[in-house]
Amino acid sequence: MTDTTSASTTGGSAGGATGPGRAANAARTAVVWNALEGLLARLGAGTDPLHIVDVGGGTGGAAVPLAELGHRVTVVEPSPDSLAAMERRAAEQGVTVRGVQGETGDLASLFPAGSADLVLLHNVLEYVDVPDSALRDVAGLIRSGGAVSVLAANTVAGALHRALSGHIPEAARLLSDPEGRWGDKDPMPRRFTRHQLLEVVAEAGLTVESVRGVRVFADLLPGHAWEGDVHAGQHLVELEKAAAEHPELVGIATQLHVVAHRP
Numbered sequence: 428m429t430d431t432t433s434a435s436t437t438g439g440s441a442g443g444a445t446g447p448g449r450a451a452n453a454a455r456t457a458v459v460w461n462a463l464e465g466l467l468a469r470l471g472a473g474t475d476p477l478h479i480v481d482v483g484g485g486t487g488g489a490a491v492p493l494a495e496l497g498h499r500v501t502v503v504e505p506s507p508d509s510l511a512a513m514e515r516r517a518a519e520q521g522v523t524v525r526g527v528q529g530e531t532g533d534l535a536s537l538f539p540a541g542s543a544d545l546v547l548l549h550n551v552l553e554y555v556d557v558p559d560s561a562l563r564d565v566a567g568l569i570r571s572g573g574a575v576s577v578l579a580a581n582t583v584a585g586a587l588h589r590a591l592s593g594h595i596p597e598a599a600r601l602l603s604d605p606e607g608r609w610g611d612k613d614p615m616p617r618r619f620t621r622h623q624l625l626e627v628v629a630e631a632g633l634t635v636e637s638v639r640g641v642r643v644f645a646d647l648l649p650g651h652a653w654e655g656d657v658h659a660g661q662h663l664v665e666l667e668k669a670a671a672e673h674p675e676l677v678g679i680a681t682q683l684h685v686v687a688h689r690p
């Protein structure tokens with residue numbers, strides 16, 4: 428079985444201590460892969476390949492490593508360019524990932540209801556028109572007992588990062604804005620508080636199993652914090668794994684990772 432602990436959901440693998448950028452990347456992604464590995468085991472991976480749908484899967488940063496583990500993976504993605512890049516990435520790794528051009532609203536016509544063991548919705552809810560209906564569409568695709576992995580930007584972290592970069596009024600605006608945006612020029616269409624994200628998941632009829640914080644420290648540490656420490660990458664990965672499940676620290680993580688199942 429391929430070790431995906433250090434693989435990236437947005438592409439590329441990341442080593443432990445070969446440089447600040449790679450170390451930070453490993454720390455940013457370790458928590459999600461750690462959770463996915465547990466989830467795959469629970470869903471029965473190791474016996475039969477799972478049917479996994481990566482909705483808004485982009486260029487296949489998650490889909491390709493999952494296919495390398497032997498699963499049957501489909502990426503549903505509106506961008507033809509991203510799908511082409513995903514197919515190139517899969518070919519480079521010698522695996523097949525089915526690419527389908529489409530959006531969350533197309534899922535019911537693309538797949539039989541309840542046909543997926545696992546659906547990924549990573550960094551997508553921020554961009555859809557109506558998060559509630561997008562997640563309902565996703566829920567319809569999951570078999571009973573199957574799961575969804577949702578990754579979304581955290582409003583609280585957005586405010587923290589904005590303030591730390593000196594944009595104090597924008598940080599305040601972000602906290603009071605219902606969409607979690609710091610202003611009209613904010614490139615992120617929407618962020619979620621933990622409460623908002625859990626509400627969207629519950630309204631889709633899904634039962635939450637876990638909420639983890641992703642990138643609690645990795646996005647806060649200044650670059651010079653890495654200098655001279657060849658083990659910094661591995662230390663940060665361990666710190667991120669511990670922080671991910673810390674009940675207080677989850678709240679300041681850059682991203683919230685929710686695993687939920689369909690009863």
Ligand SMILES: C[S@@+](CC[C@H](N)C(=O)[O-])C[C@H]1O[C@@H](n2cnc3c(N)ncnc32)[C@H](O)[C@@H]1O
Nearest residue numbers: 436437483484485506530531549550551554555
């Ligand atoms: C920030 S990227 C995330 C890509 C990938 N999931 C990842 O984590 O690296 C957001 C993706 O969502 C896709 N997207 C936007 N609106 C969508 C929708 N309504 N349904 C499905 N995908 C959508 C975009 O084309 C883009 O590939």
